[in-house]
Amino acid sequence: xxxxxxxxxxxxxxxxxxxxxxxxxxxxxxxxxxxxxxxxxxxxxxxxxxxxxxxxxxxxxxxxxxxxxxxxxxxxxxxxxxxxxxxxxxxxxxxxxxxxxxxxxxxxxxxxxxxx
Amino acid sequence: xxxxxxxxxxxxxxxxxxxxxxxxxxxxxxxxxxxxxxxxxxxxxxxxxxxxxxxxxxxxxxxxxxxxxxxxxxxxxxxxxxxxxxxxxxxxxxxxxxxxxxxxxxxxxx
Numbered sequence: 001x002x003x004x005x006x007x008x009x010x011x012x013x014x015x016x017x018x019x020x021x022x023x024x025x026x027x028x029x030x031x032x033x034x035x036x037x038x039x040x041x042x043x044x045x046x047x048x049x050x051x052x053x054x055x056x057x058x059x060x061x062x063x064x065x066x067x068x069x070x071x072x073x074x075x076x077x078x079x080x081x082x083x084x085x086x087x088x089x090x091x092x093x094x095x096x097x098x099x100x101x102x103x104x105x106x107x108x109x110x111x112x113x114x115x116x
Numbered sequence: 117x118x119x120x121x122x123x124x125x126x127x128x129x130x131x132x133x134x135x136x137x138x139x140x141x142x143x144x145x146x147x148x149x150x151x152x153x154x155x156x157x158x159x160x161x162x163x164x165x166x167x168x169x170x171x172x173x174x175x176x177x178x179x180x181x182x183x184x185x186x187x188x189x190x191x192x193x194x195x196x197x198x199x200x201x202x203x204x205x206x207x208x209x210x211x212x213x214x215x216x217x218x219x220x221x222x223x224x225x226x
Contacts, residue, residue: 004159031212043160043203045213056212091159103148103207105214107159 002026004108006092012114013082021077021111023092032075033093033105034067036060043091049075082115089113118143118208122217129194129224137189137220139204149187150214151180152203160203163189194224 005024013019025032034046047057049067066078075094079086089112093105119142129135141149148167152160164173166182173180177198179190189202201221205214 006159033212035214042218043205043214043216045215048212050212058213089157104150104162104165106162107152109159110157112157 002106004092004094004106006090006108006111008111009109010112010114012116015084015115016081019079019082019113021079021090021092021113023075023077023108024073025075025092025094026106027073029094029096029106031055031095031097031105032067032069033095034077035091035093035107036088037091037110038088046077046090079113082113084115087113087115118206118215120204120206120215120217122202122204122220124220125218126221127223129191129222131195131224131226132193134190134192134194136191137202137222139187139189139217140185141187141204141206142185143206143208143215145209147207147209147211149182150205150207151178151187151189152205154201154203154219156201163202191222194222196224196226198222199224 007022032049035043037043045058047061048055064080068076089110091110092108095105121140123138151163154160164180169184171182177192181188201219203219205216
């Protein structure tokens with residue numbers, strides 16, 4: 001069964017360092033997303049990406065964050081200068097369509113980012 | 117403001133003891149309501165999508181229903197392997213994003 005794959009599963013980084021989280025969405029999906037979940041809190045939307053550009057972003061997704069689809073299969077989230085409060089589980093998701101059939105988003109297993 | 121509230125926060129059931137989880141939502145216009153299961157340290161696993169009031173979906177011991185203000189996830193004769201956090205999310209019109217509730221942590225004891 002097709003699945004969304006994320007690497008690494010766990011990343012520890014020092015405050016101020018840049019990190020890149022990687023995702024391989026399901027191959028025939030068109031819409032790509034990053035969400036995050038701070039420990040014990042709800043899953044929060046960060047950004048959506050369609051047709052090689054950002055279609056929507058949240059207030060959390062400030063200038064420190066960027067996304068890229070460098071080739072036909074990978075989708076990355078970059079945090080330029082990490083802060084302690086960036087520590088969270090980051091989930092990549094993808095879906096075929098936005099509406100009706102195929103609208104369900106499938107999530108990866110997540111990357112646990114720990115900023116020290 | 118679009119909002120999702122789930123109750124109860126936690127639920128402990130004996131194996132075979134049926135119950136329901138509630139998801140109340142306030143949204144400007146509903147494109148879809150989604151139920152996910154999340155195991156500790158894992159990503160949300162898709163269960164159901166509901167689009168219209170009155171709609172119902174079933175899968176094994178789970179059944180999801182939708183009204184104009186809330187959704188229920190009914191669990192019939194649960195087993196210990198059903199233990200997980202169940203997340204509800206809504207997608208409003210004119211947006212790509214899912215808005216999640218805080219989830220209901222379900223524990224089923226043998």
